[in-house]
Amino acid sequence: MYDVVIIGCGVTGAATAYELARYDLRIAVLEAENDVATGSSKANSAILHAGYDPAPGTLMAKLNVEGNEMAFRIAEKLHVPVERCGSLVVAFDEKDEKHIEELYRRGLENGVPDMRIITGEEARQLEPNLSEEVRGALLAESAGIINPWDYTLAMAEVAVKNGAELFLNTRVTAIEKGEHFTIHSSKGEKFEARYVINAAGVNSDIISELVGDREFSVKPTAGEYFLLDKSEGSRVSRVIFQCPNELGKGVLVSKTVHGNLIVGPNAVETTRNDKSTTREGLAYVQRTALRSVPSIQFRENIRNFAGIRANTDSDEFIIGESKSAKGFLNLAGIKSPGLTAAAAIGRYAGELLKQMGLSMTEKESFDDTREVVRFRELSDEEKNELIKKDPAYGRVICRCETVTEGEIIAALHSVIPARSVNGVKRRCNAGMGRCQGGFCSPRVCRIIARELGIDETEVLEEKEGSNILYSRLKEV
Numbered sequence: 299m300y301d302v303v304i305i306g307c308g309v310t311g312a313a314t315a316y317e318l319a320r321y322d323l324r325i326a327v328l329e330a331e332n333d334v335a336t337g338s339s340k341a342n343s344a345i346l347h348a349g350y351d352p353a354p355g356t357l358m359a360k361l362n363v364e365g366n367e368m369a370f371r372i373a374e375k376l377h378v379p380v381e382r383c384g385s386l387v388v389a390f391d392e393k394d395e396k397h398i399e400e401l402y403r404r405g406l407e408n409g410v411p412d413m414r415i416i417t418g419e420e421a422r423q424l425e426p427n428l429s430e431e432v433r434g435a436l437l438a439e440s441a442g443i444i445n446p447w448d449y450t451l452a453m454a455e456v457a458v459k460n461g462a463e464l465f466l467n468t469r470v471t472a473i474e475k476g477e478h479f480t481i482h483s484s485k486g487e488k489f490e491a492r493y494v495i496n497a498a499g500v501n502s503d504i505i506s507e508l509v510g511d512r513e514f515s516v517k518p519t520a521g522e523y524f525l526l527d528k529s530e531g532s533r534v535s536r537v538i539f540q541c542p543n544e545l546g547k548g549v550l551v552s553k554t555v556h557g558n559l560i561v562g563p564n565a566v567e568t569t570r571n572d573k574s575t576t577r578e579g580l581a582y583v584q585r586t587a588l589r590s591v592p593s594i595q596f597r598e599n600i601r602n603f604a605g606i607r608a609n610t611d612s613d614e615f616i617i618g619e620s621k622s623a624k625g626f627l628n629l630a631g632i633k634s635p636g637l638t639a640a641a642a643i644g645r646y647a648g649e650l651l652k653q654m655g656l657s658m659t660e661k662e663s664f665d666d667t668r669e670v671v672r673f674r675e676l677s678d679e680e681k682n683e684l685i686k687k688d689p690a691y692g693r694v695i696c697r698c699e700t701v702t703e704g705e706i707i708a709a710l711h712s713v714i715p716a717r718s719v720n721g722v723k724r725r726c727n728a729g730m731g732r733c734q735g736g737f738c739s740p741r742v743c744r745i746i747a748r749e750l751g752i753d754e755t756e757v758l759e760e761k762e763g764s765n766i767l768y769s770r771l772k773e774v
């Protein structure tokens with residue numbers, strides 16, 4: 299019997315497992331896919347929002363501001379790429395100027411530190427590529443950028459290292475409630491638990507319905523993006539937002555922690571699984587972004603992608619014990635700023651479980667550390683030392699990002715090992731560069747097959763069924 303079963307291992311489930319792993323509890327995390335962070339936590343803007351957007355007095359505002367601070371602390375401790383670069387919300391007309399004043403007031407009420415309203419001239423001094431049309435801006439120094447899937451992976455890894463059990467390829471299909479919960483999964487395996495946490499993202503309403511709770515429904519909303527080459531990465535130094543509208547925070551322009559430029563998203567109603575991009579959607583994103591930063595060179599685009607928001611009718615996250623099932627905690631409808639708020643959501647989930655009757659004793663042995671080797675970040679001396687110990691670190695596989703065979707092997711044998719080409723990419727960046735894996739992915743496939751002891755035709759790009767090679771054509 300588990301004390302707690304967490305359904306879903308996006309950033310919400312991972313942050314909750316990370317928090318609960320500090321206590322003497324038996325924890326299982328059930329994830330439908332073959333890796334962590336394959337839902338919204340993979341495909342988003344990767345911004346740590348300052349916290350001036352949510353309405354004052356809401357739980358969302360509180361968790362945003364607390365989560366921002368916690369995310370920087372956790373990311374630095376667990377070697378997750380992060381940078382407190384600050385953000386600007388730009389105003390193009392009088393209406394926008396009123397809007398940024400309102401955001402400033404909200405920010406003050408929400409406890410956001412280091413904000414001020416600046417003129418268009420001051421904004422262009424900070425960001426020389428900003429449009430001449432910008433008349434003023436809200437500067438928030440506490441905003442930042444992060445690697446969202448490494449953040450999720452890092453917290454999940456620490457949870458697993460401290461005893462939480464992660465079950466991948468385990469889709470929850472039914473939940474029975476008696477004295478305790480019996481959770482049925484696609485694998486046929488059953489899990490018994492005293493408490494259940496619903497962190498299933500865009501499917502959180504489906505999971506909630508499994509215990510008879512129909513209090514909310516998710517309206518999946520897609521956001522489409524451009525990811526531009528590093529040659530465009532220094533176009534801006536801060537996150538550049540436009541004024542938010544009824545569709546969300548609007549189209550932003552930002553560098554990423556890897557030094558690329560990200561531009562997007564729009565907001566279009568979609569289905570739960572449709573991550574396709576459209577010509578019209580991308581044209582809208584491009585047109586809108588050029589209004590803030592007219593010199594962006596879109597011909598440097600290396601990838602388009604879409605993420606799906608778990609929007610609901612509420613302006614709040616849906617967090618709390620289900621009215622239909624005692625012991626069932628919803629962390630549902632976690633839309634933006636869910637990435638920023640995740641660590642605070644995890645901590646709050648712990649407090650709620652205590653109030654719901656779970657007895658929690660802190661473990662003395664909690665190990666809050668994580669080892670990561672990023673070859674390209676080492677000094678020449680450190681590189682030589684590492685190659686001497688393990689010659690696989692001397693073989694560069696991804697030339698765009700300088701990723702070595704040693705790092706790929708480590709990703710395939712880590713605490714939560716990669717099981718696909720994209721899993722390797724998320725862990726050590728192989729295939730993230732300008733050629734997007736054009737050169738290195740055949741070599742990555744070969745290494746995966748060798749290390750996992752499988753045939754190359756069994757190597758997956760991402761999900762089950764996404765095999766890259768189908769059969770052997772001829773021997774040479």
Ligand SMILES: Cc1cc2nc3c(=O)[nH]c(=O)nc-3n(C[C@H](O)[C@H](O)[C@H](O)COP(=O)(O)OP(=O)(O)OC[C@H]3O[C@@H](n4cnc5c(N)ncnc54)[C@H](O)[C@@H]3O)c2cc1C
Binds near residue numbers: 306330331499604636
């Ligand atoms: C376009 C876009 C831009 C965004 N930008 C930002 C931003 O810049 N900053 C910010 O703070 N937030 C941002 N967000 C919001 C943020 O990405 C989300 O709030 C956050 O990732 C939600 O995490 P989650 O773990 O709740 O959901 P997810 O990451 O979707 O995880 C849910 C998990 O549950 C699993 N699951 C689903 N059904 C089942 C089942 N039946 N059984 C088992 N497992 C199941 C899924 O496979 C998935 O792994 C953005 C979101 C989007 C879509």
